[in-house]
Amino acid sequence: MEQRDRWATKLGLILAMAGNAIGLGNFWRFPYQLASNGGGAFMIPYFIALFFLGIPVMWIEWTTGRYGGKYGHGTLGPMFYLMARESVKPKTALIFGVIGGMLAFSVSSLLSSYYYQVIGWSAAYTYYSLTGAYFGQDTVKFFLNYVANLKAVIFFWGITMVLLGIAVGQGVSKGIERWVKVMMPLLYVFAILLVIRALTLGSPVKPEWSSIKGLEYIWTPNFTALKQNFFKISLAAAGQIFFTLSLGMGIIHNYASYLGPEDDVALSGLATVSLNEFAEVILGGSLAIPIAFAYLGPEQAIKGGVGLAYMALPNVFMHMPGGRIFGAMWFLLLWFAGFTSAIATYNYLVAMLEEDLKIDRKVGTWVVFVFLFLLGLPVALDSSLVYLSELDMWVGSYFLVLLGFFDVIVGVWLFKPDNFWEELHKGAFINVPEWFKPIIMYIAPLFMAVLLIGNTKDYYSMGALRFHVSKAYVENVLGGSYPDAVPLVLRARIVILIILIIGAIEA
Ligand code: PHE
Numbered sequence: 001m002e003q004r005d006r007w008a009t010k011l012g013l014i015l016a017m018a019g020n021a022i023g024l025g026n027f028w029r030f031p032y033q034l035a036s037n038g039g040g041a042f043m044i045p046y047f048i049a050l051f052f053l054g055i056p057v058m059w060i061e062w063t064t065g066r067y068g069g070k071y072g073h074g075t076l077g078p079m080f081y082l083m084a085r086e087s088v089k090p091k092t093a094l095i096f097g098v099i100g101g102m103l104a105f106s107v108s109s110l111l112s113s114y115y116y117q118v119i120g121w122s123a124a125y126t127y128y129s130l131t132g133a134y135f136g137q138d139t140v141k142f143f144l145n146y147v148a149n150l151k152a153v154i155f156f157w158g159i160t161m162v163l164l165g166i167a168v169g170q171g172v173s174k175g176i177e178r179w180v181k182v183m184m185p186l187l188y189v190f191a192i193l194l195v196i197r198a199l200t201l202g203s204p205v206k207p208e209w210s211s212i213k214g215l216e217y218i219w220t221p222n223f224t225a226l227k228q229n230f231f232k233i234s235l236a237a238a239g240q241i242f243f244t245l246s247l248g249m250g251i252i253h254n255y256a257s258y259l260g261p262e263d264d265v266a267l268s269g270l271a272t273v274s275l276n277e278f279a280e281v282i283l284g285g286s287l288a289i290p291i292a293f294a295y296l297g298p299e300q301a302i303k304g305g306v307g308l309a310y311m312a313l314p315n316v317f318m319h320m321p322g323g324r325i326f327g328a329m330w331f332l333l334l335w336f337a338g339f340t341s342a343i344a345t346y347n348y349l350v351a352m353l354e355e356d357l358k359i360d361r362k363v364g365t366w367v368v369f370v371f372l373f374l375l376g377l378p379v380a381l382d383s384s385l386v387y388l389s390e391l392d393m394w395v396g397s398y399f400l401v402l403l404g405f406f407d408v409i410v411g412v413w414l415f416k417p418d419n420f421w422e423e424l425h426k427g428a429f430i431n432v433p434e435w436f437k438p439i440i441m442y443i444a445p446l447f448m449a450v451l452l453i454g455n456t457k458d459y460y461s462m463g464a465l466r467f468h469v470s471k472a473y474v475e476n477v478l479g480g481s482y483p484d485a486v487p488l489v490l491r492a493r494i495v496i497l498i499i500l501i502i503g504a505i506e507a
């Protein structure tokens with residue numbers, strides 16, 4: 001058998017994994033989750049979820065991935081099959097293989113279909129910041145006009161996809177690793193420069209709006225809010241942990257499959273978590289909200305929501321000294337962050353073709369390109385963003401947890417807890433303390449079961465689970481107008497279903 005591609009250097013591997021995890025989730029999603037879930041109060045369930053969910057699942061996915069790689073597999077179907085075989089008959093193991101393969105394929109492709117769009121917006125806004133295109137304009141209108149401008153949307157999304165294709169086509173060590181070695185250090189430099197700029201912003205509008213006040217808001221826990229909305233805030237925090245660490249997607253497993261069978265996973269997994277959390281809590285937390293605070297005041301900064309990065313911040317850059325440069329830096333930072341994550345979902349799909357169907361990587365890369373283009377087109381065509389929101393609801397918060405749950409069932413329980421523990425420590429640079437084992441075995445899956453039930457209830461009460469698409473759901477949850485948005489919601493659901501079926505057949 002031909003030697004499988006492997007990470008060339010330890011540094012390259014760590015940067016690739018950090019690039020995988022550090023994404024729009026850190027700089028775009030985290031700030032508005034924090035702002036809309038009680039500010040500082042959000043950080044309590046957030047850190048709890050990090051410890052009891054994030055770290056355990058990260059270790060499971062690294063271990064599962066390296067194990068699959070040993071047998072020449074970088075995708076979840078074969079990995080789950082191989083591990084489940086340790087305790088059940090091959091036929092039953094096959095069922096777990098199909099579940100894992102189906103979920104990972106669906107998450108990778110559906111997530112890409114809308115996430116790549118948002119990366120495309122960053123490319124556009126980097127350009128618009130440099131040229132000052134939105135300066136002096138109503139930035140909300142500017143954004144809405146942009147997403148309705150098909151030519152521009154497809155152009156910026158298109159170049160992003162072509163570059164992704166080139167990087168992935170070059171392979172793991174010669175492509176992905178080289179690209180992240182350039183992009184990740186730049187990302188940190190940009191982020192640090194921006195944080196310095198952000199924290200030295202007094203408010204030109206009102207002294208009590210300084211960016212430092214914004215930081216205070218983030219870090220002051222609002223216990224009343226937490227008590228009142230305990231369940232909702234906890235769900236959001238755990239969902240953010242999954243999303244930001246790239247858990248439940250199949251892409252951590254995939255990257256780990258390019259390790260040697262004796263390469264450390266215990267310390268490397270922990271390093272991935274630490275690098276991501278530094279980029280999220282310290283860097284991500286000190287950017288969007290404090291900046292918006294200084295110029296727009298608390299109310300606007302907090303209700304900025306999904307649009308904070310693309311609608312509220314441009315309004316700041318146009319008034320800030322050096323705003324073109326800082327604006328461009330902010331959006332290029334988003335673009336790098338998104339790009340180095342997107343590479344991972346793209347590579348997952350290429351690995352499927354390469355390993356399971358024996359299609360040459362170069363050819364596979366462009367097959368995936370066409371596939372992802374077609375899947376992304378309906379998202380690009382919908383300027384109301386209802387289709388995007390519907391996908392994100394299901395994929396971005398629900399499927400991840402479901403896959404994470406099967407991670408523990410297969411990677412720990414069916415593989416057998418002692419085997420898992422031994423595998424985690426093979427070649428390890430650190431010893432995970434024995435008391436952490438029950439957290440991985442019992443607490444993490446229990447936590448996820450509660451999450452799944454909670455999410456299901458939540459979706460039900462919002463009206464997301466009914467066949468009849470309600471007015472309240474469309475208007476309050478997806479932010480569209482009824483009944484125009486109904487066909488979009490139905491279309492999104494049909495696409496999700498088709499992708500799940502293809503995934504099951506493929507696996
Ligand atoms: N962890 C990534 C983030 O924070 C999530 C992601 C990875 C999304 C890969 C899409 C593709 O943004």
Ligand code: NA
Nearest residue numbers: 021022023244
């Ligand atoms: Na992240």
